[in-house]
Amino acid sequence: MELHMHSHRWVARQPDWAAAAVAGFGAGGILMMLELAWTAISADPNPWLATRMIAAMVMGWDVLQSSGYSFGVLAAALAVHYILGVAFGIMLAALIAPFQLDSSTGMVLLAGAAFGLILYVLNFYGMAGAFSWFAELRGWPTAIGHVIFGMSAAYIYRKMEQKLP
Structure with a gap:
């Protein structure tokens, strides 16, 4: 039986960029x-608030002044959300691969x-x-959501990656 000790020091190893992008999208x-789910559980009187806050990053302050459903606002929020998810997934993989943080689940x-x-x-x-309006979303639910995002992205990346030299 052979025993392998994993060192987590830096090595010249490229991430699997495609797996990283998919992992960020999925997470x-x-x-x-x-x-x-959190919005539904908390019975927030404005369930579209977070969507409008994300969309306001590209659409401006005016989006925050309205309420209710808007397909344009939803589309902008989805685009920003997923583009950032992919970008953050790629950043995470850029840390995981060279430090061999994918050595175990x-x-x-x-x-x-x-x-x-x-x-x-x-x-x-x-x-x-x-984007000052994001200060309103500070708190444990958002922090836990981001921890779950990071864990999900890392896990999906580990399952999908093709280990490259």
Whole structure:
């Protein structure tokens, strides 16, 4: 029996970019479903608020002033949400591959959770300087959602990746 010890120091290893993009897209879908469930459970009087906040990143402040359903706002929010999901999935894979954080399921989930928590801080404390309306969404439900996003993206990436030299 051969015993392999995994070192998590940097090695020149390229991520599987396609798997990373799919993982980010899939994890974005999981996060979106969590957000919808949270909105339904919390009985928020404006269930389209988070959608409008995301869409306002590309459509401007005026989107935040209206309420109710709008296909254009929904389409913009979906586009932004999934583009960011893919971008963050690629960033996560760029950390996982060279540090060999995909050596085990536990390690990749831990790396994904840490990434999700850092992403939450950057999004809701850092980016809130440019998009001040996101400060309203700070809290445990959003933080947990981002941790689950990171874990989902990392796990999907590990299952899909073709380990490249």
